Amino acid sequence: MKKIQAGGQDFLLARVRDRYYCTEAYCPHLGGNLSEGTLTGTILTCPLHHSQFDISDGHVLRWTDLTGSILDAAKTQRPQRPLRTYPVKIEGNAVFVKW
Numbered sequence: 001m002k003k004i005q006a007g008g009q010d011f012l013l014a015r016v017r018d019r020y021y022c023t024e025a026y027c028p029h030l031g032g033n034l035s036e037g038t039l040t041g042t043i044l045t046c047p048l049h050h051s052q053f054d055i056s057d058g059h060v061l062r063w064t065d066l067t068g069s070i071l072d073a074a075k076t077q078r079p080q081r082p083l084r085t086y087p088v089k090i091e092g093n094a095v096f097v098k099w
């Protein structure tokens, strides 16, 4: 996976087996650079507080690895939301992203 730019905007582009996925480049929690996270199958883990998202549709699997009152405060400050995803089309050697 890597961070790419298109139209002056950053995106995360990832290949899992023979499929490509595109999402927003920064974590919806506090802006972690997702290209520095880890990808296991389609499960993306943010490098900062380890929220996890499924990049196939953006849904949240875990909203931070914070616990207790710190997690409650984090959810109040930044309510959980899915990762934005964008359709990807491959034509020859070109990768097209629609946003």
Ligand code: FES
Pocket: 027, 028, 029, 030, 031, 032, 046, 047, 048, 049, 050, 051, 064
């Ligand atoms: S910035 Fe990604 S989990 Fe906090």
